[in-house]
Amino acid sequence: MKKLIYLTLATTTVGFSAAYKIPEQSVNSMALGAAYVAHTVGADSAYYNPASMSFMDGYSYIDGSITLAHLPSVEYTLVAPYSGKSKVEDIPIPNFHYVSKPYGKLRWGLSIATPAGLSKRWESPYQKLYAQEFTLRNVEINPSISYKLLNNFSIAGGIRVVYSEGKVGNDGRDALYPIKREVRGDTIEFGYNLALLYKSSNDINLALTYRSKVDLDEKGYANLYLGDVSKRYKTDVSIPIPASLNIAISKTWSDILTLEFVYERTFWSEYKTLDFNYDQEVANPILNNAFNKPIEKNWKDTNTFRVGVTYKIDDLTVMSGFAIDKSPIPDKTMGFELPDSDAKIYSIGFKYQQTKNLSWGAAILYDDKDRRSIPAGVADNNILSNGGKFTNGGAWLTVVGMSYKF
16 A cells, blocks of 8 residues: 655645646636637736736736536446445635836736645545545745836746645545555745746737746645554655746737637656655554555646637627646556546637626536546556546536726
């Protein structure tokens, strides 16, 4: 049996994009499947491409939204009694964005977002042994500044402040293993983001954004149980929110139709090992073998391809998106805490201009996960080493929000 520890992080909990990254943070981005980098038009520009703040009208902008993430049950099929399914999750995710009025060639913005997250809870005995509860929660505060270098070219940068906390539970008693673990931890960590935007005279935008890696060095406490006997430890573990690079191009025709393509590279290969440390020796050999060995991850970098279409009809803006999203997790290091697979993402939504200053909208996104079969004799996990198949899962996300300029 392998050690299973992951981090845990607070304010929202989810896991629906590749691995545990969450790219959709507003109505616009949800409706476009995150194909929203070169042609950003609202306060959420502060998050998706702060360089575009330089080209917004001379107002202050605010944008707020609430997303409900519905995560269906994931089913694992092998043979009895090793098959099982996870619990259904319904999770609210709030977001907020602000862009200031211009100060000469400078402008500043602020986003409060959820860049990553995970929630997976299993009810079946052999899955509970590895992930009775596996929760990743976080909130990011991201102030940024843009500067217009030329009439058609702007640069921007910002600071990422991420607060995270988490909870991990393992319980082997229903699988006839007399062991259990309860872990909690939290941290505040920092990173940065950079952006640029070039606007050509023929309504073509070229954009590049980069969000740095943020190492979440979680510190907290763990209770390890053997039968009814428990011992408390101080613990720490490090896990990355990976760096990501977006290259995007958009074309607008007559201020009515916009088409955008985004290439995203996510540097998941920074996640090599999950090594949970305790402040004391875990003297019991059963608990030491179960919970105190480094776990290889060796994830791989991934490419995501996104396309978004925006169409304006008077006061109504209709948007739709599609993306191909790859999983970074090799068969060898797959685990029950995150049974991820490749996905296709479909989205649609709208914004309605109620008054000159006020608009509102809604969007829905479906993350369609592929079935994933694990060949026998490949995975490190003791159960998955026998093979098996993961089905269902994925996510439905529904968002409503309002925007205001003043």
